[in-house]
Amino acid sequence: MDHTIRPAVQGDLESITAFTRDTFSWGDYVPERFEEWLADDATQVLVAANADDHPVALAVCTLLSPIEAWLQAARVEPASRRRGLASRLNQDLTTWAKSRGARVARLAIEDWNEGAISQTAALGYRPTCHWVYAKRAVGAASPVPEGNGGQRVATAEKVMQAPSGESGPAYLSWTSGPLAAPARNLFGRDWRWRRLEIDDLEHAGRNGMLFEARAGWAMAIPRADELQVAWMETSEEDAYALTRSLVDLAVDLGVDSIEFMIPKVDWLVGAVRRAGCDIEPLTVYSLPLA
Ligand SMILES: CC(C)(COP(=O)(O)OP(=O)(O)OC[C@H]1O[C@@H](n2cnc3c(N)ncnc32)[C@H](O)[C@@H]1OP(=O)(O)O)[C@@H](O)C(=O)NCCC(=O)NCCS
Structure with a gap:
């Protein structure tokens, strides 16, 4: 099934909460930060929506300085993984950041998270500091x-x-x-x-x-x-x-x-x-x- 990448809207919170509540053993911070990200002019929240326009994935990018972009909150519902959604979201977000003057995109991954490390390595991200x-x-x-x-x-x-x-x-x-x-x-x-x-x-x-x-x-x-x-x-x-x-x-x-x-x-x-x-x-x- 084809997915559409689009900016998130307030009404997406319920769908996003449904697949982010238990991302990690401790839960997830996405639902509680979502509205703050939407309200921030320096932040872009993109979702991948299914044929019914329900988000099944999201990712967030913030301009932390005129040239530095920060990516976070890459989340794909388990049934929609390994279809390239996180990678498409990341690429669209870096295109957005670049169009606003960013010269570098950064993100952080905990060292146990081999899936996210492989996924971002495939996009060209390289370790900068530990x-x-x-x-x-x-x-x-x-x-x-x-x-x-x-x-x-x-x-x-x-x-x-x-x-x-x-x-x-x-x-x-x-x-x-x-x-x-x-x-x-x-x-x-x-x-x-x-x-x-x-x-x-x-x-x-x-x-x-x-x-x-x-x-x-x-x-x-x-x-x-x-x-x-x-x-x-x-x-x-x-x-x-x-x-x-x-x-x-x-x-x-x-x-x-x-x-x-x-x-x-x-x-x-x-x-x-x-x-x-x-x-x-x-x-x-x-x-x-x-
Ligand atoms: C990590 C995550 C965002 C990846 O999303 P995704 O949409 O499945 O990733 P993609 O389909 O774009 O992956 C592209 C490539 O990355 C690599 N990759 C992605 N997930 C992988 C995994 N679990 N193990 C190994 N390689 C992986 C593969 O090379 C993959 O290509 P392939 O499927 O053709 O082999 C998703 O697994 C997720 O939501 N995990 C839970 C939340 C999380 O850990 N987020 C990152 C926090 S920093």
């Missing part, structure tokens, strides 16, 4: 104490909110330090990666999301129930101290969990593991839109 998503519960929600055993003992070092004036030193330290190269100068916020600019740190400073300690800097975004650490600048010697003090910050904020998106560098991964996080490796892939 990352680790690290997460742990904190405070009352935590099954393990925050410290190294026994009662929680706050670290001697505290992270403090940094003013936007700290963005210069933080950015300079990062660009000349050991973490920018493995990150390929990218940072991952809300599971979307793009190039980190000094303006991002300035913006974080103005909005209370830039933190500093002797052990380094971090961009951390407090949400209702979690603290999301989207960027860190530290050294091998100080990585654990910074990680621990960010866990303490999460406890002080009263959130249920803390999550880190970090480049896959052994000593940094070791630090978040030692601080009690579970980790999930993933890779960011890129396709030049020449």
Whole structure:
């Protein structure tokens, strides 16, 4: 059966929810993000619709900067897989992004997801950098104490909110330090990666999301129930101290969990593991839109 690729509309939510509810063992984020994507001028949501005009697949592309496109949420209902739908959606989205000036398209895939890795490799996407998503519960929600055993003992070092004036030193330290190269100068916020600019740190400073300690800097975004650490600048010697003090910050904020998106560098991964996080490796892939 032939499918039509078209922009998603509000009325598609029910069909999309029906085939995305249980995509992964933990469920899926697509139904709850769908309306936000539709309302965003920088985002294009495409569906593949069957002969009855019911969506059986979708994919989403967002322009994260004038030249960087981010693809996500490729989902095909199980009965319609291996018919080229995800690949057609991806190609139409990169055509859309290119027509708006994007020079590179990127996406992230968890390293266990061999189907998605094969599918995007066939389209020409190549691994750019390796990352680790690290997460742990904190405070009352935590099954393990925050410290190294026994009662929680706050670290001697505290992270403090940094003013936007700290963005210069933080950015300079990062660009000349050991973490920018493995990150390929990218940072991952809300599971979307793009190039980190000094303006991002300035913006974080103005909005209370830039933190500093002797052990380094971090961009951390407090949400209702979690603290999301989207960027860190530290050294091998100080990585654990910074990680621990960010866990303490999460406890002080009263959130249920803390999550880190970090480049896959052994000593940094070791630090978040030692601080009690579970980790999930993933890779960011890129396709030049020449
Ligand atoms: C991954 C997914 C989007 C692929 O969609 P799809 O429409 O079946 O993919 P396509 O038909 O365009 O695949 C094109 C090619 O990619 C490769 N491929 C796709 N799925 C594959 C799989 N499960 N295993 C191995 N290779 C695969 C094949 O080379 C395929 O060509 P072929 O069918 O002629 O052999 C779909 O399986 C899906 O919805 N999975 C669950 C959600 C998910 O993991 N999304 C990606 C999150 S990053």
